[in-house]
Amino acid sequence: QVQLVQSGAEVKKPGASVKVSCKASGYTFTSYGISWVRQAPGQGLEWMGWISAYNGNTNYAQKLQGRVTMTTDTSTSTAYMELRSLRSDDTAVYYCARDGIVVVVAALTHFDYWGQGTLVTVSS
Amino acid sequence: EIVMTQSPATLSVSPGERATLSCRASQSVSSNLAWYQQKPGQAPRLLIYGASTRATGIPARFSGSGSGTEFTLTISSLQSEDFAVYYCQQYNNWPNTFGQGTKLEIK
Numbered sequence: 078q079v080q081l082v083q084s085g086a087e088v089k090k091p092g093a094s095v096k097v098s099c100k101a102s103g104y105t106f107t108s109y110g111i112s113w114v115r116q117a118p119g120q121g122l123e124w125m126g127w128i129s130a131y132n133g134n135t136n137y138a139q140k141l142q143g144r145v146t147m148t149t150d151t152s153t154s155t156a157y158m159e160l161r162s163l164r165s166d167d168t169a170v171y172y173c174a175r176d177g178i179v180v181v182v183a184a185l186t187h188f189d190y191w192g193q194g195t196l197v198t199v200s201s
Numbered sequence: 202e203i204v205m206t207q208s209p210a211t212l213s214v215s216p217g218e219r220a221t222l223s224c225r226a227s228q229s230v231s232s233n234l235a236w237y238q239q240k241p242g243q244a245p246r247l248l249i250y251g252a253s254t255r256a257t258g259i260p261a262r263f264s265g266s267g268s269g270t271e272f273t274l275t276i277s278s279l280q281s282e283d284f285a286v287y288y289c290q291q292y293n294n295w296p297n298t299f300g301q302g303t304k305l306e307i308k
Contacts (some may be wrong), residue, residue, distance in 0.1 A: 185297060
């Protein structure tokens with residue numbers, strides 16, 4: 078069965094960086110892209126960006142351009158999301174989510190499987 | 202970017218009754234619309250994609266309809282496990298955007 082297992086909770090100071098991992102299993106990793114979606118406490122869902130697990134192409138939300146980097150390691154079927162220059166309003170649960178279809182154009186897709194989420198707390 | 206507006210913000214319904222949730226897009230998204238269910242402390246779960254196609258393993262009491270700018274999620278006979286927050290998401294225009302959610306609570 079498809080599973081996305083994320084790394085554990087993190088506490089960071091403002092200005093620091095965080096790197097969250099998402100290990101996939103139960104399917105051919107390179108056949109589907111991965112998006113990252115975050116959810117601030119008590120708030121809705123915000124799409125952060127997408128990476129193709131096939132060729133590493135990325136597509137980031139405009140507001141995060143320059144602060145976020147998404148990568149994959151196909152040898153371990155793991156996707157990573159690094160967010161730099163953390164601010165208090167980056168405090169959120171971060172989810173990885175698998176594309177709902179194999180061929181995705183411009184990172185536009187629904188998401189059929191989600192990781193369990195990683196809480197990142199930014200506090201001085 | 203396309204703004205997705207869900208209504209109502211909170212819906213109170215009794216178990217066994219029908220629930221109707223709405224989602225409106227600020228411009229046409231064709232049928233590129235998904236619905237998710239999220240329970241406290243859990244990740245979202247895909248219910249519907251393509252506006253009306255149920256995802257794998259989703260019970261038939263969940264149905265989606267609509268196209269263009271107006272969409273509806275209907276739960277025909279509410280079970281106790283259906284009380285949760287529901288989000289719509291458009292994936293027709295970059296970037297993907299979500300509605301703010303409708304909380305479905307027990308009446």
